[in-house]
Amino acid sequence: MIGVVGGGIAGLAAAYRLQQRGHDVQVFEAAPQLGGLAATYETPGDDIEQFYHHLSKSEETIVDLAEELGVGDRIEWRVGTNGxxxxxxxxxxxxxxxxxxxxHMSLYDKFRLGMLTQGVDVRGGLPDFDAYDDLSEYEHVTVREFVEEHTTTSVYENFVDPLLDGKYGDRKDDISAAWFLGRVRFRGERDLLRGEILGYFDGGFGVLLDALVDAVGRENITTNAPVTDLTVEDGQVNSLTVDYDGTEAVPGADAEETHEVDAAVVATMPNVLESLTGFPCEIDFQGAICGLVTMEESLLDTYWLNVAHDAPFGALIEHTNFVERERYGGDHLLYVASYVQDETEDLWQLDDDEVRERWLTEIESMFPDFDRAAVSEFRIARNPRAAPIYECGYLDLVVPYQLDEEVGEGVYYAGMASEAQYPERSLNGGVVAGYEVADRIDAQVGARTDE
Ligand SMILES: Cc1cc2nc3c(=O)[nH]c(=O)nc-3n(C[C@H](O)[C@H](O)[C@H](O)COP(=O)(O)OP(=O)(O)OC[C@H]3O[C@@H](n4cnc5c(N)ncnc54)[C@H](O)[C@@H]3O)c2cc1C
Structure with missing residues (x-):
């Protein structure tokens, strides 16, 4: 059996691909719910992601997966307006x-920024259309150095810096231009007359997760099942241990169960890999606090609103300006998105009621017509490892898919610190990581069986 640690998109995609290749797979998920960072809340209508999600037109693997699972026709390409x-x-x-x-920008600055977002380098007079194709070339250049060199200082200061500050705070000067270019590419598909084109599932991303779970088979997935150990003997992984700790969710389960495995896929954040195997990863992560506000009135005219000043959130995202509110029982749904670079930051230290109060007070001061009495529900999700900090030199820190030499034969990694999640993390990256690992296992375990 091949054991998969983690029932987020990466673990489920790995399990699905392995089964297609004829392997017996078991997925162990620590939480009661599957989906990891893409887990959902209920609404009176469709479920909605706890953290805002959409697809970029440039992402193909996840679209192919949806097609294969019979839910490709549920992907809708919509206009996501920005402000x-x-x-x-x-x-x-x-x-x-x-x-x-x-x-807040001159015409010339708009031209230079516009060319950059179209992937055209206009320095030196002759346009170069391929200059930004190889992102790894910009791995050791900071966003500030890159934007100042490729556009103007005022583009950086008046447009890019506040955005970078909202996302990376006091780490902003460490972030690589490769991340910035990847981000521009991710959000780069536009309808010239209407705005950005983004993908969303009719029914939410839960539709894809449910289809994936059905394909893998619920009998091959255990929730409330934290893996606490991987045993490697004679250079080969041979078992994993799940600590049910007498959880009521798995009646009759022993507090601890050991399962023999031919290979193990760790599809979690790298700190879990380190605790299971000792393999260290030096990537720093940022945390996210994301509120979902249910309102009787709409707040914004746009889907996505970046905030330039030093607010306790970086963006307000009115989901029901992207997907019609009738799908959620008629409510207006607004995400309040905030990232923290380290857990000592003020916002992270506050409890949920204090975070709500701080956010609502800020929204009131930004939008004097906003009436908090129109808020019927305010749910908050937090994750201390919501995204890597894509600092310069990041590629040297990624965790290899195959950890034969570092840990033992049969140990694989498909989590957020893998190369597929570079230069920006995404659900598509999770699927790619799962597939990369499944293909390597198939080659290795297949070869061992043939011996
Ligand atoms: C605020 C926010 C916005 C985002 N927006 C987008 C977007 O618009 N588009 C997009 O494509 N992506 C977006 N993402 C990124 C996307 O959610 C992630 O890239 C993707 O979900 C990562 O999947 P994963 O399976 O690698 O990890 P995870 O989803 O973290 O899954 C790992 C799983 O492992 C489990 N686990 C941990 N330890 C153990 C253990 N010891 N034993 C068993 N299980 C364990 C966890 O409970 C978790 O379920 C966003 C993420 C955030 C936080």
Whole structure:
């Protein structure tokens, strides 16, 4: 049997691909719910992700997976409108005339930024259309150095810096231009007259997760099953231990069970890999606090609103300006998104009620017409490892898919610290990581069986 540690998208994708290759697989998920960072909440209508999610047009593997699972026709490509809140004013930034009307950048700066977002290097007069193809070339250059060199200092200071600050706070000067370019590419598909094109499932990403779980088979997946040990003997993994600790969710289970394995896929954050195997990973992670506000009134005219000033959140994302609110029983749904670079930060230290109060007070001061009495529910999700900090030199820190030499034969890694999740983490990256590992296992275990 092949044991998969973690029932997020990466672990489930690995299990699915392994089964397709004829392997017997068991997935062990520590939480009661599957899906990891893509787990959902219930609403009166469709379920919705606890952390905001959408797809980029550039992501193909996850779309192919949806097709294979028979839910490809549930992907809808929609317009996700964008705005920027600067000095008390919301500036929509979707159509050419809205961009031209944006008052905080000169026409020349807009041209230089526009060319960069189209992937064209116009330095030196002759446009170069391939300059940004190989992101690894920009691995050791900071975003500031890159943007100043490839556009202007004022583009960096007036446009990019506040965005970077909202996402990376006091780590912003460490972030590589490779991440920035990857991000531009991820969010780069536009309808010239309407705005950004983003993908979403009719029914939410739970539709894909459910289809994947059905394909893998619920009988091959155990929830409430934290893996606490991987045993490697004579250089080969041979078992994993699950600590049920008498959990009521698995009646009759022993407090601890050991399962023999031919190979093990660790599809979790790298700190879990380290605790199971001792393999260290030096990637720093940022945490996320994400609120989902259910409201009787709409707050914004856009889907995504970046906030330029030093607010206790970096963006407000009104999901029901992207997907119609009728799908959620008629409620308006707004995400409040905040990242922390380390757990000592103020916001992380606050309890959920204090976070709610701080956020609502800020929203009231930004939007004087907002009435908190219109809020019927305010749910908060937190994760201390929501995304890697993509600092310069990041590629040297990624965890290999196959850890034969580092840990033992049969130990594989498909989590967020793998190369597939570079230069930005995504569900698509999780699927790719799962497949990469499954293909390697198939080659290795298959070869062992043939011996
Ligand atoms: C705020 C936010 C916004 C995002 N927006 C987008 C977006 O718009 N588009 C997009 O594509 N992606 C987005 N993502 C990223 C996406 O959610 C992740 O890349 C993806 O879900 C990672 O999947 P994973 O399986 O690698 O990890 P996870 O989802 O973290 O899954 C790992 C699983 O392992 C389990 N686990 C941990 N330890 C153990 C153990 N010892 N034993 C057993 N199980 C264990 C965990 O409980 C978890 O379920 C976003 C993420 C966040 C936080």
């Amino acid at each position: 920027y809140y600067v000095d008390g004013v919301v500036h929509p930034l979707d159509t050419p005339w809205e961009i031209l009307a944006y008052p």
